[in-house]
Amino acid sequence: MDLSAVTWRKSHRSGNGANCVEVAVTNIAKTASGRLFLVRDSKKPQGSVLAFTPVEWDAFIGGVKSGEFDHLI
Numbered sequence: 001m002d003l004s005a006v007t008w009r010k011s012h013r014s015g016n017g018a019n020c021v022e023v024a025v026t027n028i029a030k031t032a033s034g035r036l037f038l039v040r041d042s043k044k045p046q047g048s049v050l051a052f053t054p055v056e057w058d059a060f061i062g063g064v065k066s067g068e069f070d071h072l073i
Contacts, residue, residue: 024038037054038051
């Protein structure tokens with residue numbers, strides 16, 4: 001998948017922190033909704049990219065908001 005036209009965004013709350021991720025939404029994927037939510041390590045922009053369908057993204061964000069991953073910090 002060519003990600004050269006994707007606009008990556010980092011949280012304004014991340015400041016100059018070293019542990020940041022960047023997120024992008026793309027319409028170039030052939031999914032049921034036509035979109036994928038992409039996540040990458042801001043320190044390694046040429047590295048691996050995680051891709052989530054809208055349903056997967058909603059489940060992930062719901063878990064973050066409910067504290068499901070707090071024990072990992």
